[in-house]
Amino acid sequence: MRLAQAFSLGAWLIVTINLLMAFGAIGVFTRMTPAIAEIISNNERSLQACEEMLTALVKAAHDKGDKKLAHSQNFKKALERAKHNVTEGEEPAALDTISSHYEGALAGSKQALETTTAAILTLSKINRDAMANADKKAQQLGRGGAWGIVFMAVFVFIAGILFIQQLNSKLLKPLEEIKTVLLEHQTGETRRRCAAANLPTDIRSIFGSINSLLDRTTHDFSNNR
Numbered sequence: 001m002r003l004a005q006a007f008s009l010g011a012w013l014i015v016t017i018n019l020l021m022a023f024g025a026i027g028v029f030t031r032m033t034p035a036i037a038e039i040i041s042n043n044e045r046s047l048q049a050c051e052e053m054l055t056a057l058v059k060a061a062h063d064k065g066d067k068k069l070a071h072s073q074n075f076k077k078a079l080e081r082a083k084h085n086v087t088e089g090e091e092p093a094a095l096d097t098i099s100s101h102y103e104g105a106l107a108g109s110k111q112a113l114e115t116t117t118a119a120i121l122t123l124s125k126i127n128r129d130a131m132a133n134a135d136k137k138a139q140q141l142g143r144g145g146a147w148g149i150v151f152m153a154v155f156v157f158i159a160g161i162l163f164i165q166q167l168n169s170k171l172l173k174p175l176e177e178i179k180t181v182l183l184e185h186q187t188g189e190t191r192r193r194c195a196a197a198n199l200p201t202d203i204r205s206i207f208g209s210i211n212s213l214l215d216r217t218t219h220d221f222s223n224n225r
Contacts, residue, residue, distance in 0.1 A: 014159055021152040024145075040134065042087045043127040049085070050124040052078035053098070057117065060106050072106050082123065088130050094123040174203045178210060190218045 056075035060068050079102065083095055097119035104112030177194055184192045193214060194207040 011163070014156060014163060017152065017156050017159065021149055021156070024148065024152070040131055042085060043131045043134075045085045046082055046087070046091070046127040047124055049078040049082035050120050050127070053082075053102075053120050054117070057105055057113065057120075061108070061113075068106075075102060075106065088126050090126045091123060094119045094126065098123070169198075170200050170203065174199060174207070178206075181210070181214070185214060185217075190214070 053075050056071045056078065060071040060075070063071060079095075079098060082091075082098075086092060086095070098116055101112040101116045101119070105116040174194075174196060177196055181192050181194050193211045196203075196207070199207065
């Protein structure tokens with residue numbers, strides 16, 4: 001029956017949309033989480049290197065001899081880690097400035113110290129800004145995914161309402177009409193027949209068959225009397 005196929009198609013359509021909505025939500029958040037984690041991890045390493053370089057500069061200014069040499073080595077190690085963890089386009093310029101002036105800063109040059117410190121702070125700001133931008137993008141992606149799910153949910157809701165209305169008008173009401181006619185026929189109201197407007201072809205055919213059967217039953221009953 002075409003009516004059954006139509007209702008089956010409508011039901012499967014609603015199920016499919018719900019599945020797409022579920023998998024879409026999973027896809028959005030699955031794609032978002034690893035990207036954010038990687039960005040934060042990379043920038044966190046650079047920020048840690050900046051902190052270690054600043055600490056080494058401060059300690060080197062107050063210590064001498066082997067301790068100062070150790071602070072210098074710590075600075076170089078932190079600088080190397082920062083160089084191998086470049087994730088933002090602005091970082092190389094700041095790293096070049098640090099590389100050019102850090103030896104003078106460790107040696108006690110005030111100008112070199114100011115330049116190196118400013119470059120380290122710039123490098124730190126670049127990474128903090130990158131983390132803030134990553135957070136902003138994550139929020140935008142999350143909001144976009146949430147609104148997408150909302151729109152799909154609204155669509156499913158409307159589709160469900162339309163499906164229920166069609167089910168009620170094209171199937172449930174005709175079934176109720178058939179039930180009423182048969183019950184009345186059993187109680188003696190033999191002139192009652194199935195009737196309704198704007199019915200699907202399949203239901204009209206069923207109504208016609210039932211009415212024909214009732215006509216024959218009524219005719220046979222009259223003849224027997």
